[in-house]
Amino acid sequence: MNRDIARAAAQWLTLLESGAATERDHAALQHWRDSHPQHEQTWQRAQTLRQRFSDVPQALAMASLDRPQPARRAVLKCALGLAALVPAAWLVGRQLPIDTWRADLHTATGERKRLPLADGASLQLNTATAVDVDLAQRRIRLVDGELALNVPGAAAMTVSTRYGELRVGQADVCVRQLASGCLVSVLTGAVQVRDLSGQTATLHGGQQARLNAGGLGGWRAFDVLQPGWRDGVLTAQNQALGDFLRELERYRPGVLRWDSSLETLRVTGSFRLDDTDRILQLLASTLGLEVQARTRYWVTLRKSQA
Known part of the structure; x- marks a missing residue:
C-alpha cells in the first residue's frame, strides 16, 4: 500500500470528521476517489478501520494498533499498513490539522524544512508548521507553528499572523504562533511590528516580544543561539x-x-x-x-x- 495514498485517505477522513468540510471539499474528495482505483479501495478500507475502532478510546486504539491481535493483523496489513492511521482524527489531526493540510506549505510533527525564496531570502519551517506563501506580493501567512525568515536585501517581506503583521527587511527573525499570541524573536536587523489595532513598533536584533490580541508586549533580551531548531x-x-x-x-x-x-x-x-x-x-x-x-x-x- 502506497504510504502517500494512505496518508491522503487519513487526511480526508480527518477533514470529514472535523465537521469543517465544505461542498467543495466533498467534491474534491470524490474526484480523488474517482481518479484511481487504489484511491477508492484505500478510502473504503480507511472507513472500515475507523468503524472498527469507533468505540475505543483514541489513545488506547493507538496502543492496540502497535500490538495487533492475530485476528486483526491481517485486516490492518490488508487495509492501510499504517498503524498511525487509525484513529485518523488523533494522530493525523495532531500532525496535520485541517488548516495545516490546506496551507501551501506544511511540516508534520518532528519535520523541518528550509526553502530558498527570491532575492536571496530564505524561509525555514519548524515542526508542525503551516504557511501560505505569495511571492508576488512578498507575503507569508503563518497559519500555525513556527517559522524563521531571513531577508538579506532591502526589499522587505511581510509575515502575517492571527495577531498582526511583521515587516522584515535586512533582518533575521523567528515567529512562533501560540494559542494566546505570537512570540517574535529578532536575531539580526530590525523588524517593524503592526498589531491588530494598527499600532506599530520596532524590534531590534537580540530583542524578543509577545504579540497578542491586545498588542505588542514589552520586549526582553534573549539568547540569539536559542532558536537552535534551525540547525x-x-x-x-x-x-x-x-x-x-x-x-x-x-x-x-x-x-x-x-x-x-x-x-x-x-x-x-x-x-x-x-x-x-x-x-x-x-x-x-x-x-x-x-x-x-x-x-x-x-x-x-x-x-x-x-
Missing part, C-alpha cells in the same frame, strides 16, 4: 526538565508523559532533534530516569527504581 538542535542551559520536555514533545508524534517529581530537575546540553528517542535515553542515563514505552506513541518518564 536541528534543541539546546538547554540549566533548564528545568519539565520545560525542556514540553519543548521536546513538539517534535514527537504521540504522547509523552512524565512524573511531576521530575519537573524541577535541571538539564544542560545540546541534543539532535533528528532522534528524539535518543534524547530520552540520554536524559534517562544522565538524570537517573526510566523510559517506559507502552508503544512507540506512548512514552512515560519516571525516576529509576534502581
